[in-house]
Amino acid sequence: MKQNDLNFAAKILQDWGVVAFPTETVYGLWANIYDKQAIQKIFTIKWRASDNPLIVHISDISELPNVAIDIPEIAYELWKKFWPGPLTFVLKKQQNVVSEVSAGWDTIGIRVPNHPIARELIALSWVPLAAPSANLSWKPSPTSAQHVHNDLSQRVDYIVDGGEANIWVESTVIDLTVQPPVLLRPGGISFEQLKEVLPNIEIHPHLLWQKSEKIVKSPGMKYRHYAPETTLYLFSPEQDDIIAKIQDHHAQWKKIWIIGSKEMQYKYLWADRFFLLWSRENLEEVSHNLFATLRQIDIYWLDSVYCETFETKWIWLAIMDRLKRACEK
Numbered sequence: 610m611k612q613n614d615l616n617f618a619a620k621i622l623q624d625w626g627v628v629a630f631p632t633e634t635v636y637g638l639w640a641n642i643y644d645k646q647a648i649q650k651i652f653t654i655k656w657r658a659s660d661n662p663l664i665v666h667i668s669d670i671s672e673l674p675n676v677a678i679d680i681p682e683i684a685y686e687l688w689k690k691f692w693p694g695p696l697t698f699v700l701k702k703q704q705n706v707v708s709e710v711s712a713g714w715d716t717i718g719i720r721v722p723n724h725p726i727a728r729e730l731i732a733l734s735w736v737p738l739a740a741p742s743a744n745l746s747w748k749p750s751p752t753s754a755q756h757v758h759n760d761l762s763q764r765v766d767y768i769v770d771g772g773e774a775n776i777w778v779e780s781t782v783i784d785l786t787v788q789p790p791v792l793l794r795p796g797g798i799s800f801e802q803l804k805e806v807l808p809n810i811e812i813h814p815h816l817l818w819q820k821s822e823k824i825v826k827s828p829g830m831k832y833r834h835y836a837p838e839t840t841l842y843l844f845s846p847e848q849d850d851i852i853a854k855i856q857d858h859h860a861q862w863k864k865i866w867i868i869g870s871k872e873m874q875y876k877y878l879w880a881d882r883f884f885l886l887w888s889r890e891n892l893e894e895v896s897h898n899l900f901a902t903l904r905q906i907d908i909y910w911l912d913s914v915y916c917e918t919f920e921t922k923w924i925w926l927a928i929m930d931r932l933k934r935a936c937e938k
């Protein structure tokens with residue numbers, strides 16, 4: 610089998626199969642939205658909960674009516690500004706999309722990815738494709754073909770290696786079936802960017818870790834994700850006394866490891882090991898290092914790992930969401 614043969618990958622997608630390939634956010638695990646068996650295969654391969662719907666990826670706004678109905682005018686405004694890109698709309702589902710894609714819900718998540726390989730494969734296969742991130746469901750999302758190999762190697766029909774994904778955090782998911790629209794998952798497009806087009810958009814209370822009567826509208830929100838086996842704790846470098854915590858651990862002959870920024874490094878001198886994320890000024894570098902560290906820490910067999918928290922503006926709302934879910938154990 611040739612490596613990175615996109616025609617071959619498209620053929621698998623048309624026939625029966627499941628292929629992993631990159632988007633600009635993370636690697637996805639793809640199948641034809643009209644092929645029930647291939648869609649079911651995705652759920653089996655990544656051990657995904659059967660109530661958690663998949664995102665449908667289309668190549669252009671003109672395909673939107675093929676998969677969604679009752680499309681509000683605002684969807685077209687958002688499209689002009691953010692598509693192709695890391696923004697997923699939740700809309701009412703078109704009947705012909707197999708119900709396995711939407712996990713039985715009457716709504717559907719849709720986006721146009723902004724990655725040359727993803728766009729070419731959607732075009733070559735002639736069908737809309739559904740994809741979740743290409744990881745085992747409790748693991749961090751994969752940002753390289755190697756991550757996909759590590760999690761799923763023998764279980765997918767073909768993996769296209771398109772190098773590293775460049776955003777490293779998944780798309781933002783917004784519910785456009787309600788008024789005002791609601792942010793369901795923070796991601797590559799920030800809440801502040803969305804507010805420019807949707808001034809009345811609300812954040813689902815679940816994301817702010819508030820108790821709420823509102824149902825969890827995006828099932829992915831309730832599952833443990835990004836979680837390493839090692840127990841991870843969060844601390845605020847301003848409010849929590851991490852130096853006392855280090856002393857506590859040592860008094861009990863336990864080791865303590867810290868994941869943190871350059872600015873706070875001076876507080877961690879007595880920690881047993883320190884993973885440097887980078888300067889708090891450089892968000893991009895910090896998020897790349899953070900996800901890479903979360904993927905790695907299990908190889909060290911650590912007692913306790915403490916990770917600094919960050920603010921929740923811009924892309925940080927998305928990063929803090931992933932971090933909190935990594936700690937849920």
Ligand code: TXA
Nearest residue numbers: 634637662663716717718741742779780826827828829
């Ligand atoms: O960046 C991304 O979105 C990546 C790439 C591959 O496109 N995909 C991705 O898919 O992250 P997945 O399945 O790992 O996450 C999809 C999220 C889940 O939290 C799911 O619950 C939510 O989107 N979602 C999908 N359809 C939905 C719907 N109809 N209503 C509410 N939430 C939905």
Ligand code: MG
Nearest residue numbers: 741742743750
């Ligand atoms: Mg995922």
